[in-house]
Amino acid sequence: MAKIVVLGAGLGGVIAAFEIRKSVRPEDDVTVINENAFYQFVPSNPWVLVGWRDREDIIVDLIKPMKKRHIELVVGKAERVEPDQKRVRLTDGREIGYDYLVIATGPELAFNEIEGLGPKGFTQSVCHIDHAVQAHTAFEAFCQDPGPVIVGAVQGASCFGPAYETLMIIETELRRRRIRDRVPMTYVTSEPYIGHLGLDGVGDTKSLLESELRERHIKWITNARVIRAAPGMMTVEELAEDGSVKQLHELPMKFSMMLPAFRGVDAVRDIEGLSNPRGFILTDKHQRNPKFPEIFGIGVCIAIPPIGKTPVPVGVPKTGFMIESMVTATAENLGQILRGEAPSHEATWNAICLADFGDKGVAFVAQPQIPPRNVNWSGSGGWVHTAKVGFEKYFIGKVKAGKSETFYENAVLGLIKTKKIKAH
Template identity: 40%
Template sequence: MTVVNATDYFQFVPSNPWLAVGWRDRAAITLPIAPYLERKGIGFIASGVEQIRPDVSQLQLENGETLDYDYLILATGPKLMFSEVEGAGPEGGFTHSVCTVDHAERAHEDFERLLENPGPVVIGAFQGASCFGPAYEYAFILDKALRKRKLRSKVPITFVNIFAAGVCVAIPPVEATPVPTGAPKTGYMIESMVTAIVHNIAAELEGKEANYKGSWHAICLADMGDRGAAFVALPQMPPRDVNWFAAGRWVHLAKIAFEKYFIRKMKKGTSEPVYEKYMMRALGIRRLE
């Protein structure tokens, strides 16, 4: 088994908004991939993929190497298309982003300049966005960070509307909205999809029928600086069996705890510890149908 990744490090993306205001640093939310995979006997190549050759079951890597495969799982994450909007993006554009740890570090540099010379801030997402929760989170987190420094009154914050047109996502929208948007996908929901994929590959290798399906159960902790909102939707797409929502300071603390817990899981190489599995089951939350 071999993992191929464009970078040699793992980044805990949900913490990027915190890094952007100085509540975290790079070392706290990143870790080298190779050592932790090696402990599990898994190979690792730090290189982007230039071409997929399904006719010969082979990958052409950007480092010039080729890699043969029997089964291929694509889990590339998003490709940030700042080029679609002139002037967008932190590289050659005029906007910041919290989509990657590098972007969040650049945003933090300008956050420090903002503290020295307060002024208006505009936060939002471009047309075509299908995951815009972090923009809302960052707005609340920035608000809290400025209040702690007694600078909120000097920084008007505008959250611009989200416009989307022609968005192509794997999951159809839940309902028609005045401004078209894609259906969001939470982390646990994605974990359920990956779990189904792994089980199906294992079934095929054993000559069994591959009929596992992800539950699409959703759990979300949305941070707002010193408080937050949490929801559980079983499944995420209606009609639902469970639809639970709560808010309070405990959500902010829970997200901090989850950050530590998830990074520890990555280091241990255990995606679903036994105690987590049975605790979730006790709550009626499962990765597989």
């Protein structure tokens, strides 16, 4: 009998627990450690910000689905992973031993790297449900006395889809409230061009997203390095291609949502051989850590080098499709190892994204995520908004039922079937 511990119960951790339970032997134990007893559907947080969803709409109690699948749920915060002792130490003093550990913590949000950034400063966030609820309160107050809005992603950020979504969803809601004419809007991003997305673009995302910004009268600043956020003002350096400062912007703001850079969580940072200097988990092609092969890493917490050099640091996103692929590879490899076989499964690292803009949206498919690609497609229309709503209901329903399915793969097949993209 082996004890498998999954650290984290976000998108990757939850489906990993379900997949691993199916893949390993019946006598093996599967345990999940998570700071909370619930799962939050983070892609819906921009809707929470504008009041289209409540907290309860996107929260799933994990106790019942975990129990249904014979998975132990330990509620507590990890203080330190101790690979040499093969245990996870919690902040309350408990120690959870393991034979195999799957790290799926997601990132720590590095708000403190920029003065005034984040919910404790002068910008809002959609990275966590608590942040989104706070942002909604701030947004309602803003709508009573509207003014300039700044949305975007700072230097080192690796998740750009939610920034575009939040920007467009706010714009859509402002039009519905008939106050859009009182709100100048600016998109501030570390991307070298609009639609880069940390992926050097996918299909025609540059033209599609630039067109959306123009149509909605939204200005933008690319190659942006945020210096500080302060009451009513954001200071931004716009860099030239050689990295020199092209222009300094002092941007007035009444409301702002800026995505931060990510780093590894405290529990895994500064462990030689396990994580890189930024705290992200080092993994091989089978999702295993080279120094500690009994440890696997999946999701946003793993280390991936950026795609090429840019004037301002831009990270690579770990999209849902990619995370799902890592989960499947990890679960299958654990099953092989426990049966005395060599691991053979590798993640495909494909990307599919549905970026909702409140009334329509942009979708893209990159296979593989890092170019050159076999499929390099993007499209737009009202169907993207409909698909995103359907995705939310589908995925939350599956988590509640304790089921894990390859949603993203099915979504790609669906797009091919409806001739949205060409099969290759």
